[in-house]
Amino acid sequence: MGVNEAARQFGIPKTTLKDRIKKGVAIKQHRLGPSSALGEDAELKLVRYIKKLQTFGFAPDRESVRIWAFQLAEKLKLKHTFNKERGKAGYDWLNSFLRRHPDISIRKAEGISFNRATGMNRLSVKHYFTLLENVLTDNHLHSKPSNVFNMDESGLQLNNRPTQALAAKGSKNSEG
Structure with missing residues (x-):
C-alpha cells in the first residue's frame, strides 16, 4: 500500500x-499534559514503598503519602508547587498520582480486632520470623543485640476506627 x-x-x-x-x-x-512534580522514577519508588509497607501490614493513608511526596521532592531538590508551609503535596497531586498508577487504590483499612483474630496462625508467625531474620541480616544486627528492641502494644492506644489507606489493587490485606 x-x-x-x-x-x-x-x-x-x-x-x-x-x-x-x-x-x-x-x-x-x-502522556499529554505536564509531567509529575516528582518525575517517573521517584513516583515508581514511592509506589514500591507503599506496596512494601502494605505487605508488612502498615498501609499508608492519604496524608502520609502527600507528606512523603513533599519530602521526596525536597530531598531530590526538585522544582515543585507543593505547600511548603504545611509540608505536603496537594489533593490534586494525589489524585493525579493515583490516576498515573492504577495499581494503587484507596481502600478502607480493616480494624485491628479482625486482624488479630485471623492473623495468629502458623503461616503468619512463620512469615513474621522470616521477615525478622531478613531485617536482622540485612542490617547486620545479629552481632549487635543492644540495637534490637522489643515492645508490645499494652501501652498503646489502638485505633478502632480505621482510616482509608492506599494499597495495591486486588490485594487482600490493607491494615490500618
Whole structure:
C-alpha cells in the first residue's frame, strides 16, 4: 500500500506519514499534559514503598503519602508547587498520582480486632520470623543485640476506627 492510500484509509495527513517514514520519528509514549512534580522514577519508588509497607501490614493513608511526596521532592531538590508551609503535596497531586498508577487504590483499612483474630496462625508467625531474620541480616544486627528492641502494644492506644489507606489493587490485606 502506498503512502497516499494509507493516509486516506487511516485518516492520517500525508505529510505526517511521509515524515514518520522518512525521518523514522518514533511515536511519543508519554502522556499529554505536564509531567509529575516528582518525575517517573521517584513516583515508581514511592509506589514500591507503599506496596512494601502494605505487605508488612502498615498501609499508608492519604496524608502520609502527600507528606512523603513533599519530602521526596525536597530531598531530590526538585522544582515543585507543593505547600511548603504545611509540608505536603496537594489533593490534586494525589489524585493525579493515583490516576498515573492504577495499581494503587484507596481502600478502607480493616480494624485491628479482625486482624488479630485471623492473623495468629502458623503461616503468619512463620512469615513474621522470616521477615525478622531478613531485617536482622540485612542490617547486620545479629552481632549487635543492644540495637534490637522489643515492645508490645499494652501501652498503646489502638485505633478502632480505621482510616482509608492506599494499597495495591486486588490485594487482600490493607491494615490500618
